[in-house]
Every structure is written in C-alpha cells, then in structure tokens.
Amino acid sequence: MNKILLIIQREYFSRVKKKSFIVMTFLTPLLIAGVYAIIGYFTYKGIKDTHDTVAVVSTNKTLTEKLQTDKNIEYAYIDKSLDEAKKSIGKADYDYILYLPEFTLDAPKGVELFGTKQAGMSLNRRISGDIEELIKTQKLKESGISQSDLDKLKTVVDISTKKIAETGAEEESSAGASTFIAFTAGILMFMFIMLYGIQVMRGVIEEKTSRIIEVMISSVKPFQLMMGKIIGIALVGLTQFMLWIVLTLAISTAAVSFLVNKNDVKEMAAAQAESQVTTASPQMAAATAQAGPIGDIQKSLAGLDVGKIVSVFIFFFLGGYLFYSALYAAIGSAVDSETETQQFMMPVMMPLLLGYALSLSVVANDPYGSTAFWLSMIPFTSPIAMVVRIPYGVPTWELALSMAILVLGFLGTVWVAGRIYRVGILMYGKKTTFKEMFKWFTYKN
Amino acid sequence: MLSVKNIVKQYATHRALDDVSLEVERGKIFGLLGPNGAGKTSLIRIITQITAPDSGEVFFNGERLNTKHISQIGYLPEERGLYKKMEIGEQVLYLSKLKGLDSAEATKRIRYWFEKLEMKDWWNKKVEDLSKGMQQKVQFVATVLHQPELIILDEPFSGFDPVNADIIKNEILELNRNGATFIFSTHRMESVEELCDNIALINKSHKILDGTVDEIKASYRSNTYWVEYEGNYHATNNDIYQVLQTENVKANTLVKLQLKENRTANEALSLLLPHVNIHRLDEVIPTMNDIFIEKVKGQIHE
Numbered sequence: 001m002n003k004i005l006l007i008i009q010r011e012y013f014s015r016v017k018k019k020s021f022i023v024m025t026f027l028t029p030l031l032i033a034g035v036y037a038i039i040g041y042f043t044y045k046g047i048k049d050t051h052d053t054v055a056v057v058s059t060n061k062t063l064t065e066k067l068q069t070d071k072n073i074e075y076a077y078i079d080k081s082l083d084e085a086k087k088s089i090g091k092a093d094y095d096y097i098l099y100l101p102e103f104t105l106d107a108p109k110g111v112e113l114f115g116t117k118q119a120g121m122s123l124n125r126r127i128s129g130d131i132e133e134l135i136k137t138q139k140l141k142e143s144g145i146s147q148s149d150l151d152k153l154k155t156v157v158d159i160s161t162k163k164i165a166e167t168g169a170e171e172e173s174s175a176g177a178s179t180f181i182a183f184t185a186g187i188l189m190f191m192f193i194m195l196y197g198i199q200v201m202r203g204v205i206e207e208k209t210s211r212i213i214e215v216m217i218s219s220v221k222p223f224q225l226m227m228g229k230i231i232g233i234a235l236v237g238l239t240q241f242m243l244w245i246v247l248t249l250a251i252s253t254a255a256v257s258f259l260v261n262k263n264d265v266k267e268m269a270a271a272q273a274e275s276q277v278t279t280a281s282p283q284m285a286a287a288t289a290q291a292g293p294i295g296d297i298q299k300s301l302a303g304l305d306v307g308k309i310v311s312v313f314i315f316f317f318l319g320g321y322l323f324y325s326a327l328y329a330a331i332g333s334a335v336d337s338e339t340e341t342q343q344f345m346m347p348v349m350m351p352l353l354l355g356y357a358l359s360l361s362v363v364a365n366d367p368y369g370s371t372a373f374w375l376s377m378i379p380f381t382s383p384i385a386m387v388v389r390i391p392y393g394v395p396t397w398e399l400a401l402s403m404a405i406l407v408l409g410f411l412g413t414v415w416v417a418g419r420i421y422r423v424g425i426l427m428y429g430k431k432t433t434f435k436e437m438f439k440w441f442t443y444k445n
Numbered sequence: 446m447l448s449v450k451n452i453v454k455q456y457a458t459h460r461a462l463d464d465v466s467l468e469v470e471r472g473k474i475f476g477l478l479g480p481n482g483a484g485k486t487s488l489i490r491i492i493t494q495i496t497a498p499d500s501g502e503v504f505f506n507g508e509r510l511n512t513k514h515i516s517q518i519g520y521l522p523e524e525r526g527l528y529k530k531m532e533i534g535e536q537v538l539y540l541s542k543l544k545g546l547d548s549a550e551a552t553k554r555i556r557y558w559f560e561k562l563e564m565k566d567w568w569n570k571k572v573e574d575l576s577k578g579m580q581q582k583v584q585f586v587a588t589v590l591h592q593p594e595l596i597i598l599d600e601p602f603s604g605f606d607p608v609n610a611d612i613i614k615n616e617i618l619e620l621n622r623n624g625a626t627f628i629f630s631t632h633r634m635e636s637v638e639e640l641c642d643n644i645a646l647i648n649k650s651h652k653i654l655d656g657t658v659d660e661i662k663a664s665y666r667s668n669t670y671w672v673e674y675e676g677n678y679h680a681t682n683n684d685i686y687q688v689l690q691t692e693n694v695k696a697n698t699l700v701k702l703q704l705k706e707n708r709t710a711n712e713a714l715s716l717l718l719p720h721v722n723i724h725r726l727d728e729v730i731p732t733m734n735d736i737f738i739e740k741v742k743g744q745i746h747e
Contacts, residue, residue: 003543006539006542006543007543010539014528014530014531206528206529207526207528210526210527210528210529211522211524211525211526212526212527212528213526214495214520214522214524214526215520215521215522215526215527215540215584215587216543217495218493218494218495218515218518218520218522219515219540219543219544220543426490426495426496439457
C-alpha cells in the first residue's frame with residue numbers, strides 16, 4: 001500500500017510540477033474567457049459602430065409612411081431618378097441606393113438595393129425588416145388603427161419553468177441554463193477522459209520504452225504500478241479541474257464587473273424600461289436578447305443544485321476516467337511506441353465518441369427518453385450521458401443504479417487491464433494483436 | 446542462500462525453463478551463463494518475482510520466496526532504463542524508497558555513493574543529459590543502495606568504458622567482501638573467470654553444467670602441454686606423448702604434446718631434456734570461453 005502511495009506521489013508531482021501543466025492550467029480559462037470576450041466585444045462593437053447611409057429612390061405612391069432613420073442606418077429620400085442616382089453613387093455621400101417601385105401592399109415586389117460594395121447579410125436583413133415594418137404600419141394606418149392602439153396590444157409574456165421534484169417541492173429551473181450546463185459538462189467530461197486517459201497510456205509507453213519497467217516491477221507489483229499511475233494522474237485531473245473552476249469564477253466575476261460598468265447598467269435599465277413602453281427598436285431588442293440569457297442563467301443557477309451537479313460530475317469523471325484509463329494502460333503496455341497504438345485506440349475511442357455525440361444531440365434534446373436512459377446506464381457512455389442529463393434532473397434511483405454499474409464497470413476494466421498489463425509491459429519487439437492480448441489475459445501468472 | 450528447485454516456465458509455444466535447479470551459496474559470486482535465448486532472463490525474472498514459475502520452487506535463506514524478499518534483492522536488468530525527465534538524485538531516492546528505505550537514510554546513502562563514484566554534482570541533472578556510461582553508474586547505485594543480500598547483475602559491464610568498468614568491478618568485489626552475494630548473467634567469459642566462484646550454464650531451457658569455476662576447468666583438462674625449446678630436434682610420437690602440433694617461433698620450436706594415460710609431464714621432459722634446451726612448459730587449460738563454446742556447440746550437434 002505504501003508503495004502505491006509512493007508511485008501516486010511521483011506520478012502526481014512529476015506532472016503538476018511540469019511547466020506545461022502550470023501554463024495550461026492558468027492559460028486555458030484565460031483563453032476561453034478571452035475568446036468569449038473577443039467574440040462579445042466585436043459583436044457589440046459591430047452592432048454599435050455600423051453606420052450606413054442609404055439613398056431611397058421611391059416611385060411608390062401607396063407608401064405614404066417613410067423609412068425611419070436611426071443610429072445605425074440613415075435613410076435619405078432623394079428626388080432623383082434611379083439612373084441619376086446610380087450615376088452619382090461614387091461621388092455622393094450615400095453608400096447604397098434603395099429602389100422602391102410601385103407595388104401593392106399585399107405583394108411588394110421589385111425592391112432593389114444598389115451599392116458600390118456588396119451589402120452584408122445583416123444590412124440586407126435590416127433593410128428588409130424595416131420595409132416590412134413600414135408596410136405593416138402603412139396597412140395598420142389604412143385599417144384605421146393608430147400607433148398608440150398598437151402599443152397597447154403589445155404584451156410581454158415570460159414563462160418561468162418550474163420542475164416538481166420528487167419531494168413535491170417546486171424548483172425554479174430554466175431550459176436555457178440547463179442546456180448550457182449540460183453541454184459544458186458533456187464537453188468537459190469527454191475532454192477530460194480523453195486527455196487524461198491518453199496521459200496514462202503515454203506514461204505506460206514511456207516506462208516501457210525507457211526500459212525502467214523491469215527495475216520498477218522488481219520492486220513493486222505490476223498492478224500497483226498501474227494503479228499508482230492511474231490514481232496519480234486522476235489527481236492531476238482533479239487538481240486541474242478545481243483550479244479551472246476557481247480561476248474561471250474569478251476571471252468571469254472580474255470580467256463581468258469590468259465590462260458591465262455603471263453606465264452600461266444605467267443604459268441597460270433605461271433600454272429595458274423603454275422597450276416596455278415603446279416599440280422595441282432592433283438594437284434594443286438585441287440588447288434585451290443579450291441581457292436575456294445572462295439574467296436567465298443567473299436566475300436559474302440559483303434554482304439548479306450546483307453542488308449536486310459538481311459532485312456528480314466529479315464522481316462520473318473519476319468513474320469514467322478509471323474505466324477508460326485502465327483500457328488505455330492496457331493499450332500502452334501492449335505496444336512499443338505511440339505510433340503502434342492506432343489499431344487499439346479505435347475500439348476504445350469509438351464508444352466514447354459515440355457517447356459524446358449522442359449525449360449532446362439525443363440526450364440533450366430528450367433527457368428523459370429511453371435513449372438517454374440506456375446511454376446513462378452503459379458504463380462506456382454513462383459518464384458523458386449522465387452529466388448531460390443531470391442539470392435537467394435525474395431520478396435518484398437511476399443515478400444510483402448508473403453509479404453502481406459504473407463502479408462495477410471500472411472494477412471490471414481495471415481487472416482485465418491489469419492482467420494484460422502485467423504481461424504486456426515485459427513484451428518487446430513483437431507486433432501485438434488482439435488475439436495475443438487475449439492470450440496474455442488468460443496467462444496464469 | 447538461494448536454491449532454485451525444478452523450475453519449469455512455459456510460455457505459449459515454448460518452454461523457457463525446463464526443470465532447472467541450482468544453488469547459490471552465501472557470499473559467493475555466481476555466474477549464470479548461456480547463449481541468448483537460453484532462459485537466463487526468465488530465470489532471473491522468477492528470482493526477482495517479476496513472474497512466477499509454472500512449477501518448482503525458489504527458496505531464499507531457506508524460506509519460500511515471497512514479497513518480503515523483494516527488499517533483500519537488488520536487480521540490474523540488461524536493458525537499463527531510468528525516467529528520462531527526472532532528476533538523478535530524486536530518481537535514485539524514489540527507487541530506493543520503493544525498496545523500503547526511508548527518505549533520510551536513502552539520501553545519506555545516495556550522497557555516500559555519489560561521492561564514492563565521483564558523481565557528486567549529478568544530483569540535479571536529468572537522465573537525458575547524461576551519457577550512457579553515466580546512466581549505467583546511476584543505475585548501479587540504484588541497484589545496490591538498499592544493501593541487498595543478493596545482487597543480480599545482468600551484463601553489468603556492457604556500456605562501460607574500461608576505466609569505469611574497472612571502478613564498478615572493484616565496487617562489486619568490495620560489496621562481496623562485505624557479505625553480498627552476486628548472481629552474474631553474462632556472455633563475457635573473461636569477467637566470469639576473473640570474478641565468479643561458481644557458475645551454471647544454461648542452454649535451450651536446460652541447465653547443462655554447473656560447479657565451481659576451478660572444478661569445471663580442472664575437469665576440462667586434457668593433459669596437454671605447450672613446450673618451447675631450443676635445439677635442432679624434431680619431437681615425434683612415442684608411448685609417453687603424442688605430438689599434436691609443431692611450430693617454429695624465431696629460433697625456438699614450440700610443440701603441443703598430449704600425454705598418454707597415466708604419464709606425467711616429468712616423464713615427457715626427461716625424454717626431451719637430452720636433446721634440447723627447455724625454455725618453457727605450460728599446461729593447456731581450457732578457458733571458460735572454450736568450455737562454453739564446446740558445451741553449447743556440443744548440444745547443438747546432439
């Protein structure tokens with residue numbers, strides 16, 4: 001037992017002390033936060049900064065209302081023919097020409113947009129939206145409904161989803177936040193199992209190729225060496241996971257308090273107040289849409305049992321990791337170099353990939369369906385499927401059963417892997433086949 | 446101190462060891478000889494408890510071999526290896542802790558050995574930065590650090606330059622004087638003659654010869670002598686000896702004589718003395734190398 005501890009220590013510290021571990025641990029959350037910050041910044045900047053001037057040439061007599069100019073787009077009605085406007089487009093101070101021909105309100109056809117540059121998707125959508133709005137206003141006006149009547153018609157309905165727990169208590173929940181957490185957890189689980197499983201395999205290959213293995217197993221049992229390595233690397237994984245949680249929380253708290261400064265909060269509050277009384281302008285809609293998920297997540301994070309989700313995640317990470325890393329250790333023991341691992345990696349990777357793909361599609365869409373149930377029971381896929389299901393709520397008996405099966409599963413793979421490992425690590429120079437591995441498995445000692 | 450009794454080890458298609466028995470006496474240096482693939486490594490792996498025999502038993506100090514004995518055995522495998530990225534001092538410390546030493550004691554001994562083998566400044570070096578010979582030294586230290594009663598060395602001198610090989614040889618002899626028992630597995634017969642008290646020869650999974658080096662050599666004596674003399678005399682066969690070979694070396698003549706049964710070298714000399722001036726008489730004693738080759742080849746022809 002003491003020897004296993006020594007091995008765990010070495011495996012743990014030799015990895016944690018590595019520069020690459022420290023760099024990765026601190027950089028990854030920064031990178032993730034950074035990427036999101038950059039995306040957010042440019043999206044925001046894009047919305048804020050675009051300013052296009054569109055000259056409107058209208059031969060339309062039915063449209064008496066005019067297109068409304070705002071911060072991002074300026075509509076200038078000009079008294080020129082289309083051809084004249086086209087000729088002067090290079091010199092004049094407008095970028096685009098919008099041509100509104102004569103059409104009936106029910107079938108608006110022939111609208112054209114000319115420009116010296118190709119109009120982007122968002123501008124296109126923006127203008128067509130504005131025209132639709134314009135036609136709508138025109139129609140309403142013709143039917144004798146005033147703008148104020150229209151505003152009165154507008155009501156906002158916010159559905160708050162509540163889940164009735166087994167205890168009968170109602171829990172605040174949000175499909176959005178659950179999906180977000182389910183996806184994050186699923187992706188993390190997949191990444192962790194793969195990354196650390198492969199580290200186990202590399203470690204075994206390293207010991208084999210550097211030939212230290214024979215010295216080692218004249219001191220310790222192969223099984224001790226294998227388990228020491230697996231557990232040591234599991235602790236590295238947990239350390240990294242914990243650090244990431246702490247760092248991500250710290251960074252996102254800092255980022256939120258930095259980005260959402262006082263002015264923004266005021267603006268946002270004003271925008272929200274405004275949007276309730278006036279017609280929501282597109283940017284405001286965008287602003288509320290942005291505020292939406294954040295508020296949503298904050299609200300339902302309170303509803304979700306974060307402690308439970310994190311502890312289930314850790315349990316299934318450990319279980320799934322033990323399950324797979326034992327197989328990776330067996331592969332490592334059977335080959336002489338990393339290039340030979342391909343043929344054995346496939347059958348191990350397949351169920352993991354399948355579990356990942358199905359969990360993020362089928363299970364996330366229907367977390368209570370039978371596919372979800374079976375995927376979260378089979379130990380090959382349960383670590384990913386279960387963490388995807390857990391934010392939506394899983395009956396306790398299913399969770400317990402899945403955990404029990406996973407424990408049995410990893411005891412099984414560890415046992416099988418141990419038997420292959422003890423023979424494999426001493427085999428050199430032979431191309432190993434599955435048949436051979438089975439033979440090793442059946443060796444007496 | 447170590448007795449191996451009727452060991453059989455079967456791998457899928459071939460039998461690596463077939464009914465092999467041998468005795469290693471305390472305080473001796475025991476040579477385990479045999480061509481490649483004879484089963485030496487399989488036997489060592491059984492003694493070091495890396496694998497278990499299919500049948501047969503091994504006794505260590507009269508006790509059946511068990512995990513308790515791991516800390517009393519030191520093993521230097523033929524294929525040397527260390528963790529490439531680990532620092533030397535830390536590495537040796539780790540290996541000796543796995544053998545049951547505590548940190549403080551192990552550190553003290555590592556310092557002693559590093560001093561002794563002129564590797565004081567190596568503590569913080571990484572294995573990958575050392576030459577092969579330096580790595581061998583580190584590995585030798587790791588093998589003997591826990592003061593094992595039995596030290597098993599597989600080809601201990603491969604990879605050493607003559608100077609370092611000599612240093613290691615002297616360390617081995619010193620450890621041996623202090624009571625350590627050695628098992629040498631090697632093909633290098635000159636080191637066998639120099640160091641070993643006893644040997645066992647294994648070929649094709651069977652032990653084909655064992656005993657003390659002196660006895661074995663004695664049993665391979667063939668009553669053959671080289672005689673070097675001065676004088677114009679042509680030695681011919683007679684009822685005392687048979688002439689196997691005649692050579693001229695400068696002004697002298699060199700003849701190889703094989704004595705007939707129950708004849709002595711004195712009788713041969715008295716025949717020659719009247720005719721020539723004797724310079725030298727040497728008995729032709731087979732080297733371990735000759736014996737090794739003869740035995741192994743003999744088996745191939747069987």
